[in-house]
Amino acid sequence: MLTPAFFDRDCLEAAPELIGKILVMRAPDGTERRLRITETEAYRGETDTACHAHVGKTKRNEVLYMAPGTLYVYLCYGVHWLLNVITEKEGVPQGVLIRACAGAAGPGRLTKALGVTGALNRTMLGAGPLSIEDDGCRPEIVRLPRVGIGYASLEDQARLWRFADAKNHR
DNA sequence: TTAGTGATATCC
DNA sequence: GATATCACTAAA
Numbered sequence: 001m002l003t004p005a006f007f008d009r010d011c012l013e014a015a016p017e018l019i020g021k022i023l024v025m026r027a028p029d030g031t032e033r034r035l036r037i038t039e040t041e042a043y044r045g046e047t048d049t050a051c052h053a054h055v056g057k058t059k060r061n062e063v064l065y066m067a068p069g070t071l072y073v074y075l076c077y078g079v080h081w082l083l084n085v086i087t088e089k090e091g092v093p094q095g096v097l098i099r100a101c102a103g104a105a106g107p108g109r110l111t112k113a114l115g116v117t118g119a120l121n122r123t124m125l126g127a128g129p130l131s132i133e134d135d136g137c138r139p140e141i142v143r144l145p146r147v148g149i150g151y152a153s154l155e156d157q158a159r160l161w162r163f164a165d166a167k168n169h170r
Numbered sequence: 171t172t173a174g175t176g177a178t179a180t181c182c
Numbered sequence: 183g184a185t186a187t188c189a190c191t192a193a194a
Contacts, residue, residue, distance in 0.1 A: 077187095
């Protein structure tokens with residue numbers, strides 16, 4: 001199982017390494033769901049205009065400033081929960097958005113498939129029902145521009161901070 | 171292509 | 183207090 005130490009570094013290092021890892025969700029009834037991560041995106045601090053933290057700390061995004069391994073679960077468009085894992089040490093607002101898994105394309109569908117909700121916001125990875133495992137899989141990784149960030153500067157939109165399994169994305 | 175959905179941030 | 187915005191999805 002991945003420990004918080006895995007996330008105690010730059011999101012640009014952690015994000016590509018999460019590709020091929022397994023998201024494990026243990027339901028209260030004991031059942032387990034496992035999905036292999038196929039797509040992530042890096043959100044890197046206040047200087048990244050696509051990152052929620054670029055306007056400074058607010059009540060919503062303060063989770064980004066918390067300790068590495070903390071989960072940031074955010075409700076988008078009133079409908080979809082988006083799952084992020086905080087990277088870098090406390091006080092540095094960085095995170096990795098888990099965008100897609102094998103069999104669940106799209107961040108909203110992913111959380112729905114796993115049963116992730118805002119109840120997990122601010123909880124620590126591994127301390128709650130959700131954890132990530134490494135089964136040794138090292139897929140080929142492609143770098144792509146991030147999506148859904150039209151409000152960011154053109155410069156930041158152009159950054160190749162989206163990472164995907166070369167064989168599993170479309 | 172467009173409507174839906176509700177928390178959050180920003181503006182009176 | 184009110185409105186505008188949004189790291190999306192499903193239906194058409």
